[in-house]
Amino acid sequence: MIGRISRTTAALLIFAVSVFPVYWMVLTAFKPTKDIQSATPTFLPIPITFDHFGTAIAAKGFFSFWRNSLLVAGGAVVLALVVALLAAFAIARLRWKGRRAFVLMVFVAQMTPWEALLIPIYVIARDTGMLDTLWILTLVYFMMTLPFTIVTLRGFLAAIPVDLEEAAQVDGCTRGQAFRKVVFPLLAPGLLATSLFGFITAWNEFAFANVLIIKDQDDRTLPVWLSSFNNTFGTDWGATMAASTLFMLPVLLIFIVLQGRVTTGIVGGAVKG
């Protein structure tokens, strides 16, 4: 009995600690300024206000930062998906010399300490005239997400039985058609999950966005903008928290979409049918 009560208490405590910062962010975003500045904080959003979101959205450049982030993250994910799909197919379906070495390379690349490459990439970007462009960010994020994308796609691909493809080829499909018509639809959930995870990585990235976009402030991405909220909003914590909430929203939506979405169970049914 005592054991159960203490376990329940511990569970609620862990829940409270993990949720509180996010709760406080959202709460502050919806609180009227005078409540935010009162000596005794309130813990419920009563009365509620949307003013801070208005301030955040009206901030200079908000939409272009939003668009830049989308462009860069989206571009990186699409590039990574195409390149990774080819490589994943070669690993999962074909036999060739150097396969093991290649897989090892992908794993090592995944552990790259990108923080150590800030300086050379800055120098390279400067030399190639890509500094202050969204191109260089797209390329860096593409490379950041590529190894992960290969590893996961290879996993999803390995889970799809080769028999399916062969059956399609027996039925008169070419190799390409078999892949397009049979494997690709089965792979779609995996592609979605992988790309969304890659998207989050790129969406959240700060260090390179901070270094590679310096001159033209309009070309910044959301994380860099958010980190400089002091310049944008001064001490307006309501607007700052509203901006953080808006920034986190897509990531949260993706997590909810992916909830239980990554299933490969559908494949079993396809073989039987």
Added chain:
Amino acid sequence: MTLLAERPVRETAPAVPKRRRRPVLAYVLIAPTVLTTAYLLLYPLVRNVIISLQEFGLPQLVRGDAKFVGLANYAKVLSDPEFWGVVRRTLLFTAINVVLIMVLSTLVALLLVRLGKGLRLLVMGGLVLTWATPIIAATTVFQWLFQSRLGVVNWALVALGFEEYRDYTWFADGEATFGILVTLIVWQSIPFAALSLYAAMITVPQELYEAARIDGAGAWRVFTTITFPMLRAMFGLITCLEVIWVVKAFVQIWVISQGGPGQATTTLPVYAFQVAQSLQRYDLGAAVSMLMVVLLVLALLAYFRQLYRQEREA
């Protein structure tokens, strides 16, 4: 999100003989990956090594006529007491963070195993929410939580009777800032570690626990004689990952304190960036970051060994 990535998919035995010998096609298919990796990963790394062997400041960046100076930059960095201070701080920062992360995550995972379904889903939901919080959003929120005049932390401390925390400016004090960064990183890292450990713990056969309990073993003994030995490789794997992640933690520190106040929170990646960015000594910055890579490679080798062991045991 790394949970998916860090665990390699094992070769499924029957799939291997089915793989067809089409070497030319395979090489064509991997060519984009190889070329991309060569240009966007290998080349920057090599370039970093080269810069660290040159005299490379602002003039060389503009004119592009850097001279090779051999190991002079490394000699300069390694003979600088400031660098060794940073190394010591990085090791301390890593040790504190990783110990806290591993101990707390283990406790959370052990608790999750013992909870009923409702509470377990609640706690896991909370952890996933933390996990989903972008670093920048979390960093911004922590600055707000610990704000001196209106921050909820100071309010709570004063309400609990710690009068000295009224309007306390956390970010003006080195140790306080260090503590906040540890709190932030531990808070962000627990979900991955705890959920991975939980996933591993539920694979331990229940009979083992029952047998131990019949023998009268207490919770601590059960953990040290069954849970930990069974999951040793998993613990090793996660510890290695956390070491790597904490050593190279940059964004949280840079955004909250830029390594300050003074040098109180300057760890290796922050130091490398400071040297390059503020002093415009790209050569020294590159040398520092190469030394950090060496440190990380050691952790990485340990990680791959654990990965290999885990693969064999699983």
